Amino acid sequence: MTTRSHPKGLYLLFVTEMWERFSYYGMRAIFVLFMIKALMFDKAHAADIYGTYTGLVYLTPLVGGYIADRYWGNRRSILVGGVMMAIGQFMLFLSGNLHNTDVQSATWFLYGGLGMLIAGNGLFKPNISSMVGQLYEPGDKRVDSAFTIFYMGINTGSLMAPLICGTLGDTGHPDDFKWGFLAAGFGMLLSLAVFSLFKNKYLVTPQGAPIGMAPKRVHESGEKVVHAPLTRIEKERLAVILIVSAFVIFFWSAFEQAGASLTFFAEEQTNRNLLGFTVPASYFQSLNPISVVIFAPIFAMIWTALGRKGMEPSSPAKMAFGLLFLSIGYLVIAFGVDGLQPGVKVSMLWLVSLYVLHTFGELCLSPIGLSLVVKLSPARFTGLMMGVWFLSTAAANKFAGTLSELYPEAGKAAPQLLGYTINNLHDFFMVFVFMAGAASLVLFLLSSQLKKMTHGLQ
Numbered sequence: 001m002t003t004r005s006h007p008k009g010l011y012l013l014f015v016t017e018m019w020e021r022f023s024y025y026g027m028r029a030i031f032v033l034f035m036i037k038a039l040m041f042d043k044a045h046a047a048d049i050y051g052t053y054t055g056l057v058y059l060t061p062l063v064g065g066y067i068a069d070r071y072w073g074n075r076r077s078i079l080v081g082g083v084m085m086a087i088g089q090f091m092l093f094l095s096g097n098l099h100n101t102d103v104q105s106a107t108w109f110l111y112g113g114l115g116m117l118i119a120g121n122g123l124f125k126p127n128i129s130s131m132v133g134q135l136y137e138p139g140d141k142r143v144d145s146a147f148t149i150f151y152m153g154i155n156t157g158s159l160m161a162p163l164i165c166g167t168l169g170d171t172g173h174p175d176d177f178k179w180g181f182l183a184a185g186f187g188m189l190l191s192l193a194v195f196s197l198f199k200n201k202y203l204v205t206p207q208g209a210p211i212g213m214a215p216k217r218v219h220e221s222g223e224k225v226v227h228a229p230l231t232r233i234e235k236e237r238l239a240v241i242l243i244v245s246a247f248v249i250f251f252w253s254a255f256e257q258a259g260a261s262l263t264f265f266a267e268e269q270t271n272r273n274l275l276g277f278t279v280p281a282s283y284f285q286s287l288n289p290i291s292v293v294i295f296a297p298i299f300a301m302i303w304t305a306l307g308r309k310g311m312e313p314s315s316p317a318k319m320a321f322g323l324l325f326l327s328i329g330y331l332v333i334a335f336g337v338d339g340l341q342p343g344v345k346v347s348m349l350w351l352v353s354l355y356v357l358h359t360f361g362e363l364c365l366s367p368i369g370l371s372l373v374v375k376l377s378p379a380r381f382t383g384l385m386m387g388v389w390f391l392s393t394a395a396a397n398k399f400a401g402t403l404s405e406l407y408p409e410a411g412k413a414a415p416q417l418l419g420y421t422i423n424n425l426h427d428f429f430m431v432f433v434f435m436a437g438a439a440s441l442v443l444f445l446l447s448s449q450l451k452k453m454t455h456g457l458q
């Protein structure tokens with residue numbers, strides 16, 4: 001059973017999500033620059049809007065998941081969410097068109113567009129992920145590897161996004177940002193087109209029944225369908241999702257330093273000279289999606305091979321490994337900067353090693369977590385629980401910002417965390433070594449209990 005290839009529906013969801021993520025990350029790549037350079041917002045204001053936007057984007061899946069479970073089903077939620085996101089991108093295109101003739105309308109189109117993206121993502125993101133798991137029978141060993149392949153789609157889109165939308169939009173001329181938004185809008189339309197064209201053919205269970213339809217509210221006999229209350233087993237399974245989601249906050253808040261403190265580190269403390277060319281600090285952020293695309297198939301193969309031998313770790317144990325890789329990544333860089341004199345720069349290889357190790361961690365935790373949510377949720381709650389899972393991403397992004405304020409700077413008083421003084425970069429990186437390491441250890445210790453609570457569905 002484990003050697004069977006994956007259903008075609010997986011590749012449809014892969015391509016749909018790839019273009020949606022292309023759209024999401026394409027806009028994100030130029031968003032702050034657009035606010036600063038075209039709309040002339042000051043940096044603090046732009047950073048504030050950016051933080052609120054990325055936080056809200058991961059908060060709304062809770063609502064989108066609920067709407068799908070209760071009323072619309074996954075398919076319709078994805079379609080409505082996708083259309084809203086495309087409209088959002090086109091509103092940003094209009095904002096980019098008007099930025100120097102009518103700033104007031106440009107600002108309104110900006111906020112309107114962001115609102116559409118936030119609401120649309122809430123409907124799209126949890127539901128596309130839920131559908132991946134429904135392509136398989138409960139208990140099918142291929143589900144973790146399916147989510148790992150799906151995750152490769154996410155990152156193929158994320159990888160192309162800055163290259164295309166960044167190149168078109170960030171030309172140094174503020175009038176050009178609109179082309180980046182337009183490309184993001186077209187990416188979303190492409191996602192919708194592929195999904196609409198092939199959904200009926202490929203989004204089916206192994207027996208050929210359609211998946212992602214609206215829940216039945218009335219029996220054929222005309223009687224109302226009553227959702228059964230949760231059984232004890234179902235409650236324990238949901239508790240597992242809540243517990244692992246709490247651990248995931250520690251993961252993403254350390255991982256998401258990529259966009260903040262690790263970018264300062266790349267900018268100020270890393271020797272970015274490569275054969276006479278200076279590598280821009282922002283390029284380091286592509287290391288993660290590139291590594292996901294390279295290593296995801298290897299991880300998918302490892303899970304399948306271990307599964308065949310009956311040696312596959314449980315999902316909570318895989319996630320504990322994820323936290324361990326994250327901790328090791330920070331340990332490597334803490335070693336690299338140990339005793340570093342101010343003003344001296346370190347080799348790029350330290351950051352490269354950190355990002356590759358972090359990607360290994362991400363591959364053990366993120367697709368596995370998505371898969372676990374689908375496996376453990378009773379079908380009538382999958383969307384909502386997917387929303388809970390993304391809620392931890394929302395909280396973690398906020399927490400990541402707070403932690404990155406601990407980054408030590410010359411001339412500033414040494415920051416403190418729970419009585420621990422951060423005098424230098426080594427001390428700063430050790431915060432994440434301890435945080436992720438401790439979370440990993442506790443999750444390892446809990447993993448056999450959690451496995452029991454899944455009642456055979458991990």
Ligand code: GLU
Pocket residue numbers: 021154252366390393
């Ligand atoms: N890069 C992933 C995505 O955009 C991260 C999602 C998450 O934080 O859970 O889908």
